[in-house]
Amino acid sequence: MSYQSITPGECAAKLSGADRVVVVSGAGLSTAAGVPDFRGPKGLYVTRAYDPEQVFEIHGFDRDPRPFYAFTRDFLSLLGTIRPTFTHRFLVELERRKPETTIITQNIDGMHQRAGSRRVYPMHGDYETAHCRGCGRGYEGSEVEAMLEHQEVPTCDRCGVAIKPDVVFFGENVRHFNEAQSLAGASDLMLALGTSLTVYPAAMLPEIAGGEVVIVNQGEVGMRPRPGVFLADANLDEFFQSVAAELDWSVEE
Numbered sequence: 715m716s717y718q719s720i721t722p723g724e725c726a727a728k729l730s731g732a733d734r735v736v737v738v739s740g741a742g743l744s745t746a747a748g749v750p751d752f753r754g755p756k757g758l759y760v761t762r763a764y765d766p767e768q769v770f771e772i773h774g775f776d777r778d779p780r781p782f783y784a785f786t787r788d789f790l791s792l793l794g795t796i797r798p799t800f801t802h803r804f805l806v807e808l809e810r811r812k813p814e815t816t817i818i819t820q821n822i823d824g825m826h827q828r829a830g831s832r833r834v835y836p837m838h839g840d841y842e843t844a845h846c847r848g849c850g851r852g853y854e855g856s857e858v859e860a861m862l863e864h865q866e867v868p869t870c871d872r873c874g875v876a877i878k879p880d881v882v883f884f885g886e887n888v889r890h891f892n893e894a895q896s897l898a899g900a901s902d903l904m905l906a907l908g909t910s911l912t913v914y915p916a917a918m919l920p921e922i923a924g925g926e927v928v929i930v931n932q933g934e935v936g937m938r939p940r941p942g943v944f945l946a947d948a949n950l951d952e953f954f955q956s957v958a959a960e961l962d963w964s965v966e967e
């Protein structure tokens with residue numbers, strides 16, 4: 715069985731008929747803003763600009779937190795220079811028109827929230843808060859950022875052990891999983907956007923979706939085709955510009 719393909723016009727029609735839309739977003743949503751993804755042609759697992767196994771692996775961090783902080787320094791300064799993409803902004807408009815819309819994101823870049831989406835569940839955490847790996851003391855993300863100006867690795871002022879931002883590493887539990895599961899089950903339309911659907915448990919959300927699923931992703935996805943799952947192998951911003959035109963929605967800058 716192969717995927718049923720879907721056009722922007724058909725996606726617009728499905729959105730018109732849905733109320734409880736759940737979006738599962740991945741790194742492909744932010745590539746147009748200049749943030750590299752993981753498994754796309756310029757992804758971190760392909761270019762090896764950083765070693766993702768070492769950077770995002772909890773035992774690796776405890777052995778040596780410097781590779782993660784080398785990534786973080788570059789990542790945070792990149793975030794300071796970029797803007798949300800058309801698709802991020804389209805999703806803000808979607809929530810404005812359909813207030814039950816929720817976004818379950820695997821992204822740690824905070825771009826949905828910056829664009830103005832409100833019902834966002836960052837399943838892989840974010841840089842908003844941090845904790846000491848020794849004594850568990852909590853820190854604000856802004857405090858950690860300030861420490862990065864004069865420390866290669868921010869350390870706890872109580873016990874001296876490395877502080878880790880609350881982004882989810884391999885070897886740690888994802889956040890908001892119970893909410894994500896029940897939202898997926900109760901959805902009448904799920905959009906899986908810019909994600910290769912290869913990392914569990916986020917990748918299982920389309921499998922347990924209560925209604926139809928529309929995947930928009932350039933390149934392969936890890937989910938097996940089944941009835942009610944549609945795929946557009948398309949560039950996200952181009953696809954949703956057409957969807958917005960079909961719906962006659964204006965999307966704010």
Ligand code: OAD
Pocket residue numbers: 739740741742743745746751752753754755757766770820821838882883884908909910911912913930931932933934948949950951
């Ligand atoms: P991936 O890099 O695995 O998948 C992103 C997908 O988006 C790829 O298939 C790209 O081809 C596609 N893509 C990129 N730009 C696009 C565009 N403009 N339009 C359409 N498609 C585009 O990223 P995720 O699925 O988000 O976890 O990866 C999941 C998790 O793997 C990440 O959250 C991260 C990583 O290891 C942790 O760090 C815990």
